[in-house]
Amino acid sequence: MLGASRMLMPRGAVLVHSVCMSTVPQVCVVGSGPAGFYTAQQILKSHASAQVDMYEKLPTPFGLVRYGVAPDHQEVKNCIHTFTQTALQDRFTFLGNVEVGCDVTLDQLREAYHSVVLAYGAAEDRPLGIPGEMLPNVLSARCFVGWYNGLPEDANINVNLDTDSAVVVGQGNVAIDVARILLTSIDILKKTDIPESVLASLAESRVKRVTLVGRRGPEHVAFTIKELREMVNLAGCRPSLQPSDYQHLRHLIPNLPRPRKRLLELLAKTALEEPNPKLAASYASAVRQWSLQFLRSPVEVLASEDGSVSGLKLAKNKLEGKKGQERAITTEDKEILECGLVLRSIGYRGHAVDASLPFDPHTATIPNKEGRVTGNPGLYVSGWIATGPVGVILSTMTSGFTTGKAVVADIQTTAVDINQHKEGKTAIQRVLAEKGVRIVSFKQWQQLDQHEMLAGAKLGKPREKVTNLHRMMELSQ
Incomplete structure (x- = not known):
């Protein structure tokens, strides 16, 4: 045929x-x-x-x-x-x-x-929608993460770490990430792929305290056990947790699904029990600390006379609704958390x-x-x-x-x-x-990739990222 x-x-x-x-x-x-x-x-x-x-x-x-x-x-x-x-x-x-x-x-x-x-x-990031949010040094966690990861659009944002206290609004994994980066020893960070320009800023950082603020209670935190465990064991840093915030977890834990149960067990143990001798010795010599603050909603970022951030005004919340579906309702009670850096981490x-x-x-x-x-x-x-x-x-x-x-x-x-x-x-x-x-093309990206890895190897790190778009294009052509 x-x-x-x-x-x-x-x-x-x-x-x-x-x-x-x-x-x-x-x-x-x-x-x-x-x-x-x-x-x-x-x-x-x-x-x-x-x-x-x-x-x-x-x-x-x-x-x-x-x-x-x-x-x-x-x-x-x-x-x-x-x-x-x-x-x-x-x-x-x-x-x-x-x-x-x-x-x-x-x-x-x-x-x-x-x-x-x-x-x-x-x-895009979700704004807080409160007065003072546009002040210098009020940043989205998305931009802050982009900054320390070398994202070109965030590589040159102004991050002022000349303050001893920072607040992260949010209690998810991204919030934990930015808190951990702020509190980790520069000797550890310099072995990562954080750009050298960012490492120079972190090396000069005065941040010693980071508070993570959440609208609801400890049973509602959105981070996972891996991230919590890293914070509990972070070298040179200790948790500062208010025991009264965690007492009620003992009654909730037995009925929870296993992943949630393990997370809250570690949270309660950290807050309510004495650490083991090795951890206790580490905490005793720690110069930095982190804490979790619950049932709080930000209502205003406060400024000092020179226009810099001086604190975050918080409204105290109460929970309403069915168990497991509680909503945070703000009350008239307010308090001020002093800080010089505010990072919002409330979602993308x-x-x-x-x-x-x-x-x-x-x-x-x-x-x-x-x-x-x-x-x-x-x-x-x-x-x-x-x-x-x-x-x-x-x-x-x-x-x-x-x-x-x-x-x-x-x-x-x-x-x-x-x-x-x-x-x-x-x-x-x-x-x-x-x-x-x-x-x-992908082959051209591989040329840039090789350049970054070779530059990093000279510095004892995985890679040294190129953060300038024009330079990236040059190296990939």
């Missing part, structure tokens, strides 16, 4: 293979953090021919693994090795230094691809990269079902822009895998029409070339 077909073909015609470019699913992922990479990994694993292109606004991949994970938690960054293996696959292309919504529109991506996955996270918010996207302002997410964006076939979300800023890398992996499976399922059931020819990155590269946007 093949011979007969050839005989009937006009001279010069070419027999097209049954799998032509128009049947290759063209998929793009916006965002190169864990959500983006886990989604891409699932798609490449589950579909034999899909092409996945990943767009990232920075010249560097890996999102919050590079710029959000605490620098003294290097083991958490090991997932970068897995992401690199994904990035080196033939059917994957990394396009760095491309900002969706600025350099290229969502409509242009949807025109060029069969499926578009938004995995750009939640990059997502945003819509395009006005046409459905967006829930209450949850700051794009409405979806199992990653499929409501009312938008072929459009998907993954990670925090889908779920809200909750969980750790493991939960983000679950979200990424779920969305990746949805993308493949829709391709296989023809819910997404892959017979419609799509140019994929070829079309977008034309758009970017016309605008003069310089794309950074």
